Amino acid sequence: MFERFLSKETSYLRTSEIRDLLKLTEGRNVISLAGGLPDPQTFPVEEIKKIINDVLFNNSDKALQYTATPGISEFRKELVNISRMRGITGINENNTFATVGSQEALFMLFNILVDPGDNVIVEAPTYLAALNVIRTRRPNFISVTVTENGPDLEELERKVKDITNNGKKVKLMYVIPTAQNPAGTTMNIEDRKRLLEIASKYDFLVVEDDAYGFLVFEGESPPPIKAFDKEGRVIYTSTFSKILAPGLRLGWVVAHEDLIREMELYKQNIDLHTPSLSQYIAMEAIRRGVIQNNLPKIRRIYKEKRDIMLEAIQEYFPKDSRWSKPVGGMFVFAWLPSRIDTTKMLEKALQKGVAYVPGSSFYADYSGRNTMRLNFSYPKKEELTEGIKRLGQVIKEELST
């Protein structure tokens, strides 16, 4: 009965066939490489239990009560500290904001900043759930190809210049410089600086998603673009979902104070504030070094799982495929021979007992139809090998038809 009551807003929110297909796998004997869940082994359960007991003993009046919209003041100080661990300096608590996962940060930022028709630059491919929020704003998308080293900056500057030459402006670029989701690439420091120079020259904002900044398990994790930002042009967002526990729904933003104030007004309408208990847990987890001490274990587990997945892919995928060798994060991205349509192939894969996310969902223009995203963080090791083996068979069958 509700169809006729719905606002126009909802027409931008259509469920995808893929999501519906993947829902069907629940409870069936399907190895899912489609998810994006952390390995529950990485949750510091005992430490969290201890923290909660202490917090409820010492601070129950505050931890169970309403709090300020941008976050608990002491927690925001710890957000400064954890951001500093990523190389971001020269900020104070008024530059930080606690959100319900980094998803809420993205939801707020794109609603606050993007009007219909605005020019918005995204990587191709890029994070599906960010793309979905941006879509609801009906912008003009400009896609920039992700190479092995991150977004193609020559292509970026050429496209931005074109827009400028036509008398128009770019509003913002959404970018994931480290262990990019889904492509697995990491930008080097020079490219990060170069991207910031382009943003400054053509006067657009950079929304930087650093979800995997602490999850680089090979080599150093370069500082985020925000670390080089002297103009307040970069809006940084990250999450506790991968370094503590996603069930807390806790993310954060580092940005210019003026923007933080806009976020405060917007969030009052959405949900008043982020759960106080989650904030207290993360605050103590930073203070006690729980997060810092847990990182080596998370990185070790994910590196091991990545290696297993890459080995299996090497063995079972056709030779004319290529795939990312991510230095961090939770995903491998694969480019299959161009005759393969991974969206069409999904149903067959599910029948053979393996799930993945077709890559076209990660492209603003739904291209990349021969690509797929594979998650290695959640499945068990033996499932990784078996899943990729099944998938390799499906691909080979698909190629031989």
Next chain:
Amino acid sequence: MFERFLSKETSYLRTSEIRDLLKLTEGRNVISLAGGLPDPQTFPVEEIKKIINDVLFNNSDKALQYTATPGISEFRKELVNISRMRGITGINENNTFATVGSQEALFMLFNILVDPGDNVIVEAPTYLAALNVIRTRRPNFISVTVTENGPDLEELERKVKDITNNGKKVKLMYVIPTAQNPAGTTMNIEDRKRLLEIASKYDFLVVEDDAYGFLVFEGESPPPIKAFDKEGRVIYTSTFSKILAPGLRLGWVVAHEDLIREMELYKQNIDLHTPSLSQYIAMEAIRRGVIQNNLPKIRRIYKEKRDIMLEAIQEYFPKDSRWSKPVGGMFVFAWLPSRIDTTKMLEKALQKGVAYVPGSSFYADYSGRNTMRLNFSYPKKEELTEGIKRLGQVIKEELST
């Protein structure tokens, strides 16, 4: 630097002078009757501690992990149970939805249902934070006066008829039938049924906010309008903020399955899902009877505080004022002599060491300039008397100038 980057969206999000004024009181020797916080004495701290320890012992893999967007399946079954305690029957878990406080429910519902120009009926006065969300949708507001027994249903039907006669439709009515915030009124059962008949006759939706349904401390709490709904026309929302702890940020919706699915799509964009840990805590608090057993204590505390406030008002307010005698909830609403402008008077009150919320914020058309909302749930008993005494003096001085 951000002004020029902001979307049009943000122009509907301006901070109020009142909010800014009230912020100034923080940390100063001001008795605040302006808040809306539960008394922390009502938090069942030990029971919550026990629950969390058990949950993290038995279910840490799930309680700290991502979960489904509408909520954890077992929790949604408990939402059916707690809704049944309010008299809502004939629903199953697919009619429920877990939200980040009932604020997020309101945010989603008004975004999903209201387009610019839609006719939206609200009570005058009504809940400030709901009004703020509805405002961002730029509807055509229709205000219906709240009498001592809730919204004036004759006025309601007359106004709806006018709209219908002009060939237009009403989209929805937002209503708080029990212990209305701010007016403190409670509709009787006959009026609830009558309102539903009007909604059915003129085919509009009812968004029912039952935040205080469990907090009636005098007489019986009538069943919500949703309990009489056979068409799926009523969308029910409530919250754990007043019956368990607001810091968990947990609310829920009961509605037609079609609408629940729309909410799922929308919430994927906002924050993926409501914190799993909060859901587990509330789930166990329902199962173990923690909430049910705690209600008599909450009601006793609030009844006592209400009585103290009403006595002080009787003593210190000018005789030509009138005020609500709420049978539940957390607020008294006062109508002062019409020459008083409570917005203008606020600064003086703050100087005298007492804060309140000027009533005009609770009116869609910002009328009710001689009204104010007074909170009795949070201040200490001695603060209630002293706060009202100070306020009475301010009012009398204002009247004598």
